[in-house]
Amino acid sequence: MQFNLYRRRKAGGQSLTELAANLIWLVPLLLGLFDLAVLFICVNANDAAVRDAARAAANGTPRAYRGRQPDIRQRAVAVLTRSYKVGGFITPPEESNIVVDYIPNQAGGTEEPDAVTGGPWPGSVEVRSSVTITLPVQVPFVADDPIPFTSQARFPCTRIEQPTTPAFL
Numbered sequence: 001m002q003f004n005l006y007r008r009r010k011a012g013g014q015s016l017t018e019l020a021a022n023l024i025w026l027v028p029l030l031l032g033l034f035d036l037a038v039l040f041i042c043v044n045a046n047d048a049a050v051r052d053a054a055r056a057a058a059n060g061t062p063r064a065y066r067g068r069q070p071d072i073r074q075r076a077v078a079v080l081t082r083s084y085k086v087g088g089f090i091t092p093p094e095e096s097n098i099v100v101d102y103i104p105n106q107a108g109g110t111e112e113p114d115a116v117t118g119g120p121w122p123g124s125v126e127v128r129s130s131v132t133i134t135l136p137v138q139v140p141f142v143a144d145d146p147i148p149f150t151s152q153a154r155f156p157c158t159r160i161e162q163p164t165t166p167a168f169l
Contacts, residue, residue, distance in 0.1 A: 032137075034136065034137060035135045035136065035137050038089055038133075038136055039133060039147070042088075042089050042090050042133045042149075043149060043151075045083075045090060046090060046131050046133075046149060046151045047151050047153070048083075049079070049080055049083035049084065049129070050080070050127050050128070050129050050151040050152065050153045051153040051155075052079050053075075053077075053079040053080045053083075053098075053100075053127045053153070054076065054125055054126065054127040054153040054154060054155040055155050056075045056078070056079045057072040057073070057079075057100055057125045057127060057155070058072075058124065058125045058155040058156060058157050058158050058159070059075070059159055060072040060074075060075045060125075060159060061121075061159060062102035062121055062123070062125065062157060062159070063102065063112065070102075072100055072125055073098075076098065076100045076125075076127050077095060077098055077100075080092070080093065080098060080127075080129060084131075089133055089134050089135070089136065090131050090132075090133055091131060091132040091133075091134065091146065092131065093129045093130055093131050097129060097130040097131075098127070098128070098129050099126075099127070099128040099129075100125065100127050101125070101126045102123060102124075102125055102157075103123050103124050103125070103126055103154070104122060104123040105122040105123050113160075113161040115164055116163060116164060117163050118160065118161045118162050118163035118164070119160060119161060120157065120158070120159065120160045120161075121157040121159050121160075121161070122157070123156075123157050124154050124156045124157060125154070125155055125156075125157060126152065126153070126154040127152070127153055127154075128150060128152045129150070129151055130148060130149070130150045131148075131149055131150075131151075132146040132147065132148050132149070133146055133147045133148075133149055134146040134147075135147070
């Protein structure tokens, strides 16, 4: 009876030692996977925000036209600031880090819709945004903290200008 109790105690100590030895590499591995998951989610959230900003900006007036000022930048900035208000690991971009460009078609023709008949704006809108991502776990020698990330999206213009004169005249 005494011999059996000693053997059980020895086996329990061995399994505790094995657990401690495996936790040495298992804990950093799990923390690294958690960091990668957060990084993946933040990168996808930034891509989606920039894509939504490009889509919203594409429905605006890209240039001064018939007395209206261009509003594509205001549209893109409004969407981006609304997207990053959730907080978390993404630091929202400063307004100076948001670039909005109107890119006219390369196929020639005019860069504006016809003033008499109206029509769509030819070309596309491109939005670039730079954010920083802060990882929740500081794993040495893996990544600098915070990580800068730039995302870019292009969307064709969908703004259609109304004609200034009726078509039947």
